Amino acid sequence: MTKKVTFTLDGKALEAREGQTVLEAATDAGIMIPHYCWHRSLGNPGNCRMCLVEVEGTPKPQVSCRLPAREGLVVKSLSPAAKRAQTSALELHLVDHPLDCPVCDQSGECGLQDYYMGIGRYVSVLREDKAHAKKRQVLGPHIVLDQERCILCTRCTRFVAQISKSHELGIFGRGHNEAVDLVPGRTLDNPYSGNLADICPVGALTDRDFRFQVRVWYLDETESICPGCSRGCPISAHTSTQRPWHNKGRRLARLKPRVLDWLCDEGRYGFSDFDSDRLGRLTAPLSEVRSALQTHRDDLAVVASGSLSNEDWKAFKSLFVDKLKVKRFLFTPEPDQVGSEDELLRRREKVPNLEGGRALGFGTEIKSLTWESLGQDIAGGRVRSLYVVDRDPAKVLGEKLLHKLELLIYQGPRMGKTGGLARYRLPATDWLEENGHFTNFQGKIQEYRQALKPLGDARPDWKIFADLEAGL
Amino acid sequence: MNPLSQKSRPDPILTKDFDEPRLQELETYRRLGGYEGLKKALASGREKLMAEIGKSNLRGLGGAGFATAMKWSTVPSEEKNPGPRFVVVNCDESEPGCFKDRVLVTKNPHQLIEGLLIAAYAIDARHAFIFIRGEYEVQYKILEKALAEAKAAGLLGACSIELMRGAGAYISGLDTALLETMEGKKAWPRQPPPFPTVAGLMGRPTVVNNVETLSMLPHIVENGGDWFAKLGTPKSGGTVLFSVSGHVEKPGVYEFPMGVPLREILAAAGGVKGGKKLKAVIPGGVSTPVLTADELDTVMDFEGPRAKGSFLGAGGVIVLDETTDMVMVAHNIERFLTHESCGQCTPCRQGSFWHERILARGLEGGGTAQDLATLERVGENITGKVICALGDTVGVVTRALMKKFPEDFKAKFHD
Numbered sequence: 001m002t003k004k005v006t007f008t009l010d011g012k013a014l015e016a017r018e019g020q021t022v023l024e025a026a027t028d029a030g031i032m033i034p035h036y037c038w039h040r041s042l043g044n045p046g047n048c049r050m051c052l053v054e055v056e057g058t059p060k061p062q063v064s065c066r067l068p069a070r071e072g073l074v075v076k077s078l079s080p081a082a083k084r085a086q087t088s089a090l091e092l093h094l095v096d097h098p099l100d101c102p103v104c105d106q107s108g109e110c111g112l113q114d115y116y117m118g119i120g121r122y123v124s125v126l127r128e129d130k131a132h133a134k135k136r137q138v139l140g141p142h143i144v145l146d147q148e149r150c151i152l153c154t155r156c157t158r159f160v161a162q163i164s165k166s167h168e169l170g171i172f173g174r175g176h177n178e179a180v181d182l183v184p185g186r187t188l189d190n191p192y193s194g195n196l197a198d199i200c201p202v203g204a205l206t207d208r209d210f211r212f213q214v215r216v217w218y219l220d221e222t223e224s225i226c227p228g229c230s231r232g233c234p235i236s237a238h239t240s241t242q243r244p245w246h247n248k249g250r251r252l253a254r255l256k257p258r259v260l261d262w263l264c265d266e267g268r269y270g271f272s273d274f275d276s277d278r279l280g281r282l283t284a285p286l287s288e289v290r291s292a293l294q295t296h297r298d299d300l301a302v303v304a305s306g307s308l309s310n311e312d313w314k315a316f317k318s319l320f321v322d323k324l325k326v327k328r329f330l331f332t333p334e335p336d337q338v339g340s341e342d343e344l345l346r347r348r349e350k351v352p353n354l355e356g357g358r359a360l361g362f363g364t365e366i367k368s369l370t371w372e373s374l375g376q377d378i379a380g381g382r383v384r385s386l387y388v389v390d391r392d393p394a395k396v397l398g399e400k401l402l403h404k405l406e407l408l409i410y411q412g413p414r415m416g417k418t419g420g421l422a423r424y425r426l427p428a429t430d431w432l433e434e435n436g437h438f439t440n441f442q443g444k445i446q447e448y449r450q451a452l453k454p455l456g457d458a459r460p461d462w463k464i465f466a467d468l469e470a471g472l
Numbered sequence: 473m474n475p476l477s478q479k480s481r482p483d484p485i486l487t488k489d490f491d492e493p494r495l496q497e498l499e500t501y502r503r504l505g506g507y508e509g510l511k512k513a514l515a516s517g518r519e520k521l522m523a524e525i526g527k528s529n530l531r532g533l534g535g536a537g538f539a540t541a542m543k544w545s546t547v548p549s550e551e552k553n554p555g556p557r558f559v560v561v562n563c564d565e566s567e568p569g570c571f572k573d574r575v576l577v578t579k580n581p582h583q584l585i586e587g588l589l590i591a592a593y594a595i596d597a598r599h600a601f602i603f604i605r606g607e608y609e610v611q612y613k614i615l616e617k618a619l620a621e622a623k624a625a626g627l628l629g630a631c632s633i634e635l636m637r638g639a640g641a642y643i644s645g646l647d648t649a650l651l652e653t654m655e656g657k658k659a660w661p662r663q664p665p666p667f668p669t670v671a672g673l674m675g676r677p678t679v680v681n682n683v684e685t686l687s688m689l690p691h692i693v694e695n696g697g698d699w700f701a702k703l704g705t706p707k708s709g710g711t712v713l714f715s716v717s718g719h720v721e722k723p724g725v726y727e728f729p730m731g732v733p734l735r736e737i738l739a740a741a742g743g744v745k746g747g748k749k750l751k752a753v754i755p756g757g758v759s760t761p762v763l764t765a766d767e768l769d770t771v772m773d774f775e776g777p778r779a780k781g782s783f784l785g786a787g788g789v790i791v792l793d794e795t796t797d798m799v800m801v802a803h804n805i806e807r808f809l810t811h812e813s814c815g816q817c818t819p820c821r822q823g824s825f826w827h828e829r830i831l832a833r834g835l836e837g838g839g840t841a842q843d844l845a846t847l848e849r850v851g852e853n854i855t856g857k858v859i860c861a862l863g864d865t866v867g868v869v870t871r872a873l874m875k876k877f878p879e880d881f882k883a884k885f886h887d
Contacts, residue, residue, distance in 0.1 A: 045816075046663050046817075046859065047816050047817045047818065047859065048817070048818055049817050049818055049819050049857055049858065052857055059856075060856040060857070061856070061857060066663060084853070085853070085857055088819070088850070088853030088854075088857070089818060089819060089857065091850075091853075092818050092819050092822040092823055092826070092850075092853075092854075093818050093822070095822045095825070095826050096822060096825075125842060125845075125846045126826075127830075127833070127840075127843075128826065128829040128830065128833070131825070151818065152815065152816075152818070152821070171658065171815075173815070174641065174811075174812075174813070174814060174815050175810060175811060175812065175813035175814065175815045175821055175824070175825070176810060176813065176815065176821055176822065176824070176825040177815075178815035178821065
């Protein structure tokens, strides 16, 4: 157990771990001292000089990001001297800033704007021309750089050095000619590059996917869980529904990490086409689906995988195992849903909730077919009907094989190849349109909340299962 | 010609053999008693050596004036922090107005090497480095040759001395930026703590000393700390080199005891060039605030100029005559600082550039009265809020010029 110390910040007693900086301890206590360069996971180079505070007994103001809290320390972050130090640092940050807020994506969540309104509010005496540098430089698949907006806090270069360890960015030049740029011959293309737009406190690094789509104050935020892999990172879904005539009605604007600091690009950009290829209307009454299921209950195989929530799995079990007593299941994700992993966040299985199914015995007590054996069963006529829940067997087995089936039922949010072949299509909600829980690979059960209204006739999977079962 | 009486000027220490031909060669240096100090230091033992240096009141002559013995004593002991420790010679002399290290190395490289070996012995360092600015190519070659000679003569003992060349950044002359440069990184100053004596080069305890400081060591060891202390003022021992330049008859490097009045330095350099009137003196290189002609009685040790709001710095005395426009001086200095600002922290990077642009506009005839208020306010806001001393300089230098020569500025900045 680390020793605790008590110090005073603006007349308030705060507790800190011994050796913890004043800035971090204040942030933990919910008190915001202005800062740009400090980031909890990226260190404290102390170069932005925004977090200057007055320390009793010290003649010069100190940067609180490098000031260790110690017993009895008296710090003032709101005193006139501290405020003046912070404001002057802000003024110098803004000397060569282009002030192009009306066309800047960061506008509304920009550190420069926030602190100007918070502690700045001075009248500019600047009469010099602004210095110019490279603008809209595409760094890689996801990130654009505007050097003129950059305040050289070095968060991005520290990120590529310490977190992604890919070293694509560096600081070149000296003094006021200094600029962040790509290392010659490199492009910013690492599995975590999207985070740079998040950690950039100003509009220097912006997200190509989000660029010019929507102003941030039109966004709604919903706590969610990333369905991109079995890690289940907590995320914040930023949705844009207030002005549907903009941006071709795109509803999911962007995903941002929540709780954790980072989000991988696969998760962040994997759902940009959230509303494309969606199932619209129910194609037949459920009673017809029910009777088809009754007829085929002996030669039925069910394909489902980890995109179902825990609630869905439960209803799924009740319908197919308890009621219909189906023998053949396939729980393995498509081969292309198994990808690369790393030590930071990414996991091999690119579906969120295999674990939730396993907890109910799916894939353990209730054995799973393989894609190969399912193909053989269909070819051999042992399986003549298939119920597919949000998977795409046509992609794996080929459309030709699926034509041999007498009955194909497809349930899911998007058509895919299989949806187009199905006799019955049951539109289901995608994860942002429902409440639910995912169990991640560590067994952690996490809640996600509804951010958007369901499209068309879409209903949560568990409701569809329950309705089918109720009439059987 | 020289109005200075020889009586008030005791024998020089560092420059005493400068007229000796072939002093750069080991043979000549040894004939004149060279490397005897090292022998004596090795014989006396570490504790006695440290005590002598302590008694001498030797202070860092690179500009900061930190007591040398004090600096060395902060190096953790072998038991507390086992492993290698280093001595680094700061020969990245880049301060405009300073050229004493260049002369010291050119004239007497072995004096430096001997001093370096004494320092290495004092803190038990087996590896020493001489970091020399890239532009000093002649001096690099002189040192290279001298090192080879010293090595061949077995003088280095168990210590290795490596020469490293800078890549042209002024900021590398700052100890922590110098260490970054040596590690192959961008010359961005570190923010102590920890200080280099605790965690310096490659995170190991490192003593960084100036050429002049180290060159003093052989003489202190030979003649004793008390002798050295007596030469100077109560707080600053020994002598100090002044690089005198600007509007003087005889620019050059002059050695004086600590505490010499500025007037005597000017006199030794032959007075103001062409018999013109003196306007100002920058006492320690461009990053030290200016002194006026009325402040010639300033006593030149580490305390004297401080009382007048300036610093001894590295002894780069720049003399300015009555024809000098102080706005031009300010612009020249700020242009230099803008060019040399490392760019790490914002107030210095942007502040120096802003200063330079305002002053340039004033010189072009576009200055307003408000600009003076802006310079004053922004300058004050930079000082003390930046990472290193370069940033502090940005605000201090122009404000001192504005305060001491308001007419010059009012002539360029008015509504």
